[in-house]
Amino acid sequence: MPLRRSDVIEMIGEKSILFLVGGVVSILVGLLFANYNYGGYVTGLVWVLLLAGVGMIIAALYSGTKVREVGDCEAQCPYCNAVNRLVAAPDDDFRCSYCQRLIPVKDGEILEVHQVRCGYCNELNFYSEKNDVLICEKCDHEIPITVGEGKPVRHVPRAYTVTDDERLYELVLTGHGQHKQEELIQTLQHMLALNRNQVKQLLEETPVTLLTGITRKKAEMLAAQLAVNEGTAEFHPLGE
Structure with a gap:
């Protein structure tokens, strides 16, 4: 990791202050002993x-x-354009002191960074030629990037990214309570566009499929609405 000039100067300053304070204290203690002398027994000390x-x-x-011998090399951050002062030209990636992003370095040269917006949340992300894959900093979705000619396209392991479930689901009402039956009937009427008698008949036939071909997010939302009114619902992928 390249050393920052300010860090090296700070270390030198701390060392100098430590020696200076120690020297002053040593002289003061010596003068104190010399003042009392104790019959010449502590002269050597x-x-x-x-x-x-x-x-x-x-x-x-x-x-x-x-401090005068500390090197001074300017390294401009490709993200925020701030100038970082190092003791020597960087030979490895280092973090910008201003924007805290990791500056890519290859063969002693700071690499150019490219911008790309996430197709899911529209967040602006950056990458360089050292990146094989890119994960959005905001929503954790994988962002497809061009990795160069002749290089195979790689993908982030699914465990490290957020992936949308593209499957379709069916929502099944498996049971219901008795204390909020009226509220549950009204919820199902609004959800299914049925009249009161049709909804009451459905409740008598549980378990019963309420909706099919809906997304997982919608199934989760509807199941939560039913749960508020003591309705127990499950959702399963179609064909599984």
Whole structure:
């Protein structure tokens, strides 16, 4: 992963501050011991502390000069066009500091990214020549992309994407309660466009098929409406 110039400078700064604080503390402790001296018994320790403090301060100053040696390479993000400052030319993918997208890099060059809108939710997505497959960032549907001549088209495993169920279903009423029978009758009248007597006859013949050839989403919605009024319904794919 390419190193960011700001991160390297921050590490150098932290190291310099650590040496500087340690040096100042060492000198202060040495001067404190020298002030009380304790009959000359700590003279050696005083000199050790003073010399160590001076050494750490010199190390802090030397470490600070290393900032000038940090490389400065500009890498423009192909997504937001912001300039990322690295210590060297990138040799691997890295994340943009501004838009947080992963910038594709190949053979030391930042790749061009292409835009494509999801056919399901119209969300704008990006891809580069390093992508074999593309999943929408918003709805998780797979988006077909051109992967280049001579390259086989790959697909994302179904477990990693949202797929629409294209099968047709039948909705079957399997039972009903007694406490909300009036509400259930009204719901079925509206759902099936039947009169009251026809609906009451259906309730006496459960299990009974209410609708066939409907999508899964519609079957789920209608089953939920029936469940509110104590109607028990199941839906099954046609022909299975």
